[in-house]
Amino acid sequence: MHRRTLLSAIAATSLLAVTTGCQADSSAATKDGTTTVTLALDWTPNTNHTGIYVAQAKGWFKDAGIDLRIVPYGSTAPETLLAAHKADFGISYQEGVTTARAAGADITSVYAVTQKTNVTIAVRAGRDDISSPKDLDGKTYAGFGAPYEKPLLQKVIQNAGGKGDFKQITLNTSAYAALYADKADFAMPMPTWEGLEAELSGKPLKNFQLSDYGFPAIYSTLVASSDRYLKKNPAVAKKFLAALDKGYRYAADHPDQAADLLVAQNKSVLTNTELVRKSERLLAKEYYKGPDGEIGTQSAERWQAFADFEYQAGLLVDEDGKKPAKAPDASEFFTDDYLPAAK
Numbered sequence: 001m002h003r004r005t006l007l008s009a010i011a012a013t014s015l016l017a018v019t020t021g022c023q024a025d026s027s028a029a030t031k032d033g034t035t036t037v038t039l040a041l042d043w044t045p046n047t048n049h050t051g052i053y054v055a056q057a058k059g060w061f062k063d064a065g066i067d068l069r070i071v072p073y074g075s076t077a078p079e080t081l082l083a084a085h086k087a088d089f090g091i092s093y094q095e096g097v098t099t100a101r102a103a104g105a106d107i108t109s110v111y112a113v114t115q116k117t118n119v120t121i122a123v124r125a126g127r128d129d130i131s132s133p134k135d136l137d138g139k140t141y142a143g144f145g146a147p148y149e150k151p152l153l154q155k156v157i158q159n160a161g162g163k164g165d166f167k168q169i170t171l172n173t174s175a176y177a178a179l180y181a182d183k184a185d186f187a188m189p190m191p192t193w194e195g196l197e198a199e200l201s202g203k204p205l206k207n208f209q210l211s212d213y214g215f216p217a218i219y220s221t222l223v224a225s226s227d228r229y230l231k232k233n234p235a236v237a238k239k240f241l242a243a244l245d246k247g248y249r250y251a252a253d254h255p256d257q258a259a260d261l262l263v264a265q266n267k268s269v270l271t272n273t274e275l276v277r278k279s280e281r282l283l284a285k286e287y288y289k290g291p292d293g294e295i296g297t298q299s300a301e302r303w304q305a306f307a308d309f310e311y312q313a314g315l316l317v318d319e320d321g322k323k324p325a326k327a328p329d330a331s332e333f334f335t336d337d338y339l340p341a342a343k
Helices: 009-019 047-058 078-083 094-102 149-159 175-180 194-200 227-232 234-253 255-265 273-287 300-312
Strands: 035-040 066-071 089-092 108-112 120-124 140-143 167-170 205-209 222-225
Touching: 035 078, 035 234, 047 066, 047 234, 047 255, 047 273, 066 234, 078 089, 078 094, 078 222, 094 108, 094 222, 094 300, 108 227, 108 234, 120 175, 140 149, 140 175, 149 300, 175 194, 194 205, 194 273, 222 234, 227 234, 234 255, 234 273, 255 273
Parallel strands: 035 066, 035 089, 140 167
Antiparallel strands: 089 222, 108 222, 120 205
16 A cells, blocks of 8 residues: 655646536435445555445445445546546545645545554664664655655754755655665655555564654545535535444444455455554554544644645645745635534
8 A cells, every 4th residue: 555646736736627627526316315425545445445445334324325436546536536526525635635725626625534644754673873863864765756755854854953965766666675675764654554564574664753853743544525515415425424434433443343344345455464454453543543532533723734834845836826925724625514523
């Protein structure tokens, strides 16, 4: 499982052109009275998607009157499909929504799958010469080629007492494989998948949490929709998110059973059941729930902190493709209004 790279400024602005002349929203009532709802995946099925498959297997979408159609990951990113109103919901991430929304795209985050940032800075476990991000000065970083990676790493390294000077290469293999092959000194893998995969492969990693060095927390996995869809289908949106929330709460409380349900529906993709179970247990223990046990909710402070970072790093453009004069108001990038607890 890999994270998708951040939408480029050009790709983000092109979302607006895609919306022109697009078809109507895909939700539609079927003959049996249920409503068809489409959900676009951001990658092949993995543990970030567990709540979806749990709710599907348990019949909770059906009980809510929803015929859920899962759209497999393809060449078109979920953000593009959502902004073009060709999908009702989609799996996304805070970087993608921030970039697209700042550029004027119709996309809104409605559910935070993970409350803890699901990416770390990692080096080989045996690198005794690297005890802090400040020791990464002059080293080589293996990344995904996304625009946000360099300023993010510079900020973390500088906050740790370093200069933020390092070399970059683009990954063509897994992060831990690149580190153990001495192609690079550090990378930013997902601890809930690649980190566990590295451990199971006998190539463990040493991790540095971004938040320990002053970088704002990120919603690494979230569910997004569009303002147009939400305003047109508020009741359906609330029913969908209630079933989805039930699925993720089940995964948080019953990780092994949830992992089994995920694998059962995706046997051809998820062949390493031990990895899936370990991933699900880690997500349940540290990532699904926030400090106060919250699941699914989002905060304006977290959204604004990351939008400010993106703006200060020069990574945002407005709907005209120009650098904005000020940081955007990120309170418009998300809503908790459709969650089960919302009034």
